[in-house]
Amino acid sequence: MLSSELQTKSLELTHLDRLEAESIHIMREVMADAAKPVMLYSVGKDSAVMLHLARKAFYPSPPPFPLLHVDTTWKFQAMYELRDRMARESGMELLVYQNPEAKERGINPFDHGPLHTDMWKTEGLKQALDLHGFDVAFGGARRDEEKSRAKERIFSFRTATHGWDPKKQRPELWNLYNARKAKGESIRVFPISNWTELDIWQYIARENIPIVPLYFAAPRPTVERDGLLLMVDDDRFPLLPGETPVERSVRFRTLGCYPLTGAVESEASTLSEVIQEMLLTTTSERQGRIIDKDGGDASMEKKKQEGYF
Amino acid sequence: MTDPVYVTDALIAEDIDAYLEQHQQKSLLRFITCGSVDDGKSTLIGRLLYDSKMIFEDQLAALEADSKRVGTQGQEIDFALLVDGLAAEREQGITIDVAYRFFTTEKRKFIVADTPGHEQYTRNMVTGASTADLAVILIDARKGVLTQTRRHSFLAHLIGIKHIVLAVNKMDLVGYDKSVFDRITLAYRAFASEIGITNFTAIPISGFKGDNITALSDNTPWFKGPALIEHLENVEIGAAADEAKPFRLPVQWVNRPNLDFRGFSGQLASGKVRPGDAVRILPSGKTTTVDRIVTLDGDLGEAVAGQSVTLTLADEVDCSRGDVIAAADAPPEAADQFEATLVWMADEAMIAGRAYWLKLATQSVSATIQQPKYEINVNTLDHLAAKTLDLNGIGVVELSTDKPIVFEAYGDNRTSPNKVMGGFILIDKLTNATVAAGMLHFSLRRAQNVHWQATDIDRDMRANLKNQRPALLWFTGLSGSGKSTIANLVEKKLHRMNRHSFLLDGDNVRHGLNRDLGFTEADRIENIRRVGEVAKLMSDAGLIVITAFISPFRVEREMVRGMLPEGEFIEVFIDTPLAEAEKRDVKGLYKKARAGQLKNFTGIDSPYEAPESPEIRIDTTAMTPEEAADLIIDRLLG
Numbered sequence: 002m003l004s005s006e007l008q009t010k011s012l013e014l015t016h017l018d019r020l021e022a023e024s025i026h027i028m029r030e031v032m033a034d035a036a037k038p039v040m041l042y043s044v045g046k047d048s049a050v051m052l053h054l055a056r057k058a059f060y061p062s063p064p065p066f067p068l069l070h071v072d073t074t075w076k077f078q079a080m081y082e083l084r085d086r087m088a089r090e091s092g093m094e095l096l097v098y099q100n101p102e103a104k105e106r107g108i109n110p111f112d113h114g115p116l117h118t119d120m121w122k123t124e125g126l127k128q129a130l131d132l133h134g135f136d137v138a139f140g141g142a143r144r145d146e147e148k149s150r151a152k153e154r155i156f157s158f159r160t161a162t163h164g165w166d167p168k169k170q171r172p173e174l175w176n177l178y179n180a181r182k183a184k185g186e187s188i189r190v191f192p193i194s195n196w197t198e199l200d201i202w203q204y205i206a207r208e209n210i211p212i213v214p215l216y217f218a219a220p221r222p223t224v225e226r227d228g229l230l231l232m233v234d235d236d237r238f239p240l241l242p243g244e245t246p247v248e249r250s251v252r253f254r255t256l257g258c259y260p261l262t263g264a265v266e267s268e269a270s271t272l273s274e275v276i277q278e279m280l281l282t283t284t285s286e287r288q289g290r291i292i293d294k295d296g297g298d299a300s301m302e303k304k305k306q307e308g309y310f
Numbered sequence: 311m312t313d314p315v316y317v318t319d320a321l322i323a324e325d326i327d328a329y330l331e332q333h334q335q336k337s338l339l340r341f342i343t344c345g346s347v348d349d350g351k352s353t354l355i356g357r358l359l360y361d362s363k364m365i366f367e368d369q370l371a372a373l374e375a376d377s378k379r380v381g382t383q384g385q386e387i388d389f390a391l392l393v394d395g396l397a398a399e400r401e402q403g404i405t406i407d408v409a410y411r412f413f414t415t416e417k418r419k420f421i422v423a424d425t426p427g428h429e430q431y432t433r434n435m436v437t438g439a440s441t442a443d444l445a446v447i448l449i450d451a452r453k454g455v456l457t458q459t460r461r462h463s464f465l466a467h468l469i470g471i472k473h474i475v476l477a478v479n480k481m482d483l484v485g486y487d488k489s490v491f492d493r494i495t496l497a498y499r500a501f502a503s504e505i506g507i508t509n510f511t512a513i514p515i516s517g518f519k520g521d522n523i524t525a526l527s528d529n530t531p532w533f534k535g536p537a538l539i540e541h542l543e544n545v546e547i548g549a550a551a552d553e554a555k556p557f558r559l560p561v562q563w564v565n566r567p568n569l570d571f572r573g574f575s576g577q578l579a580s581g582k583v584r585p586g587d588a589v590r591i592l593p594s595g596k597t598t599t600v601d602r603i604v605t606l607d608g609d610l611g612e613a614v615a616g617q618s619v620t621l622t623l624a625d626e627v628d629c630s631r632g633d634v635i636a637a638a639d640a641p642p643e644a645a646d647q648f649e650a651t652l653v654w655m656a657d658e659a660m661i662a663g664r665a666y667w668l669k670l671a672t673q674s675v676s677a678t679i680q681q682p683k684y685e686i687n688v689n690t691l692d693h694l695a696a697k698t699l700d701l702n703g704i705g706v707v708e709l710s711t712d713k714p715i716v717f718e719a720y721g722d723n724r725t726s727p728n729k730v731m732g733g734f735i736l737i738d739k740l741t742n743a744t745v746a747a748g749m750l751h752f753s754l755r756r757a758q759n760v761h762w763q764a765t766d767i768d769r770d771m772r773a774n775l776k777n778q779r780p781a782l783l784w785f786t787g788l789s790g791s792g793k794s795t796i797a798n799l800v801e802k803k804l805h806r807m808n809r810h811s812f813l814l815d816g817d818n819v820r821h822g823l824n825r826d827l828g829f830t831e832a833d834r835i836e837n838i839r840r841v842g843e844v845a846k847l848m849s850d851a852g853l854i855v856i857t858a859f860i861s862p863f864r865v866e867r868e869m870v871r872g873m874l875p876e877g878e879f880i881e882v883f884i885d886t887p888l889a890e891a892e893k894r895d896v897k898g899l900y901k902k903a904r905a906g907q908l909k910n911f912t913g914i915d916s917p918y919e920a921p922e923s924p925e926i927r928i929d930t931t932a933m934t935p936e937e938a939a940d941l942i943i944d945r946l947l948g
Contacts, residue, residue, distance in 0.1 A: 013337060013550065014549065015334060015335055015337060015338075018617070022577055022618040023618075025577070029562040030562060033563070033631060056606060057605065057606045059563075059575075060605065060606040061567050061571060062565055062566070145412045151409040151411060152409045171744040172433055172436075172744050173437060174436070174437055174735060174744075174747045175441065175729045175730065176577070176729075176730065179669065179735060179742070181742040182742055194410070197414075203333065274326065277322055281323065
C-alpha cells in the first residue's frame, strides 16, 4: 500500500481518540496477567461500545475471551436479537447464564421486587463467574453514572466471595495497573470508566456501532405505572384492573429488564435526534431505573459491596 | 442558566449535526483540585458540574432535599453533596478517596480528579495528580497559604504537573478585597519559587457564589482575568511535547491470529511512527523497520503519542511483552540500578533489601530498595535521614532490579515528564498490594558503565561439557531440621556419580562472603540475596548447587527462584516439626533462644514461612537421612 493512501491523524488527538486509546490499553493490559478473562455483555449501549473497543484492541485477532450475558429472562426481545447477532459478527463465544434457582422459583420483577435483581443479577453473576472460574471480568460501568462509581478504580478487586471494599482499593497511577491477585480473588475491570454518556453516544455515531433499536423512538405498547412508562414487551406482563396498553412514541435511555425500565416519550428516531434530546433533557440517565432507588441513599454502594457490578 | 462557554442550546436545537461535528473535535484536559479540608474543593467541582449542566433535575431535586437535611449551607444548595460519593464520607463530611468527575464546555472535555486534603491521604493526591495536566490549588481567602497548600504544591510539582492554578476561594467572605488576594498571591509566589514552580495563574473565585468561574465577576472589577473555565479551556496540553520526543512503544501484547501475522500491540508513549521507520527493539538492541500500522479501520500512515496501535515489523526479530520498540537513532537506555523518588503508599513500611515487583510501562521485574538516602518532609521540604519510609513518606532511594529495564528519566515540569517510561509502581510480592509509586531520576554509573559482556561460551556449553543439567537444590527448614545432614549426603552421592556439585552451607558462608552481615531482618535478606547470586554464577558454570539455609521468608526464596532460569530452582522443604527440632537441639540453640539469650530465632520469636508448594518435601519423622537423600537424587536426575 502506498503511504499516501494511508490515513494520517490530523493535529492533536480529540477527546474520543484519547478515551479510545486508553480503553484499548486497559484491555490489552488485562491479557498480561489474567488466566481466564471474560467480558460481561449486557447488550446495552455501553456494552456495545465496550465490545467494539475490544474488537479494535485485538484486531486482526478476535478478542481473546468469551462474552458472558447474565440473563434474567426478562430482557426486551430486541436485546436478545442483537446479542445473538453481535456474538456472531465478533466471532466470540457467547455464554448465557440464568440462575437455576431463580428460574425454578419463578422469580420475576412483578412479584418479587428487589429479590428479582438480587437473585438473577447479583447471585447469577457470582454463580456464573465461579462456575467458569473466570478471574477477570470486564464490565461496562462508567464513573459518571452514579456517585459511588465515581470513586471506583479501573481495576476493582473482589474477594473470593466477590465482596468489594472501597477502603482497600489499590492506588492507580499513570497508566499502570496492578493486576496481581491471590488464588480465588478476582478483578472487575472497567475499561470505559472515563467515558460519559455523551461520549458514548458520540462514539456510537462516529464508529457506526449497532445498538438495540429500543434506543430510538417508535410507537410501542405502554402502560403508566408508579410514575414510570413501562413497555408491554410480551404477554407475561400482568395488567392491573383498568390498565390497557396504550400506543405511545417512546424510546429508552438505558436498557434492563423490561418491567423495571421506564421509557421516555420521544420522537427521536435517529442517532442525531437522540443525542439532541439527551443534550436538551433535564433528567439523568439512571432516573428510569428502579434498581438504584431501593434501599435508600447509598443503595448502589451497598449493592456493589454485595457483589453487584 | 445558559452560559455561552457551556452547551449552546440554540445550535443543538437548530442543527444537531453541525453541533456534533464541532464537538467531535474537542480536546481533553485532565486536572486535579487540591486544597485543605474545608477550602471548598467539592463545592467548586459541584459548581463546575452545575454550571455545565451536568446535573439533571432529578439529581438537583435530590440535592436540594439533601442540602436541607445534612448540608452545611443552611437553606442554600450545598454543592459538595453532589460529589462526596461514598456513604461513609458523607456522614463524616469529608472526602476520603480520589473521585473522578466529568464536564464539558464548548471547547474542551474535562476530567477532574477530586483529591482529599487530609494529611493521611497524600497517597490519593499523588494518584490523582499522576494523570493530570493541570492542578488547581485551592486556598481559603480567610486563611491564606497553609502547610497543606505547601504540601499539595510540592506534590503537584514532584509529579511534574506543568500548569498550576492558584484559586483563591471564598472571596465573598472577605468582601472581594483585592489586597487579600494580592497578599496571598505574593506569599504563594515566594514559596512556589522555592520549590521550583516558576509559573502559576492566580484567580480570585467563589465556588459557592460562582464568581470568576465561567465569566469575570462584577464583584471583582479589579481582576482582569482570565476566569477559571476560560483558563482551563485555553491552557496548552502536553500532547505536542510528547509527540516531539523520540518514538517509544512499550509492547503490551503480541498479536498472532495465525502463522502469517505477527503484530506488536501497544500505546505510543512518545513520538510518532510511520511505515518504513527504522526502529530498535530494546533491551536486545536488534534493529528492523516498521512494516505496517494495523488498526480495525485500516492501516495508518502515521501514529502519534497516545494512540493505541498494532505494528508489524519488516524482519522476524524477537520481541515480546515488556520490550520497547523505539526510534533506531535515539533509543532509550537500559539499566538495572537507579536513583528514584519513592512515595510510600502502604500501611506496612518499606523494608530495605526486600524484593518487590516493579512495574514500569509493560515491564515487570523484581527490585530491591536500599535504605533511603533521605526522606523529604513535605511540610518544610527538609531532607531528613531515614531508615525506611512509612505510609505517605517521600524519599530518595537507590534501587536495583534483577534484570535491566528500558527507561527514561521521569523529568520534571520544565519539559513534560516521561510518565510512561519513567514512572513505576512497587508491588508487595506476598499481599499483591501496590505499596509505592516511584519516579526514576537516572541510572547509577556503576551499572551504566558495566555493560553486560556477552561471552562466547554460554551456560549450556559449560553444562554439556560436564554432561549434566545445572540445578539449585535449595534446602529450607527450621534450625536443627536436618538440612545440612541431608544436603551433605546428597552431595556425597552426586560426587560418587561423577556429578559436579557445590554445597553452600549457611554457617560457612557467614565466615567469609557474608561476614559483614548480622541477623537483623535487612541483613538476613541480604544474606540470602548474596547466596542466590553466588548460586546463580555457579549454576551458570554448569554446577549442581546445593544450599542449606533456614531461609524463613517465602519472599526471599521466591526472589532466588526468580534469578534462575525456569525449572532450575528446586525448593527442598526439610519438614521437621518445631517440637522435634527443638528436642534434637544439636547445637543447643533452642535452649538459648528459650532462655532469651538469642533474639530473632526462627520458630521461637521470628516466624518461619513454610513453602506452599515445594518441588520436594522431606518428612524427617517418616524417613532416614539416607532415604531422604536417595529420594532427592531420584527427583533431581529422574
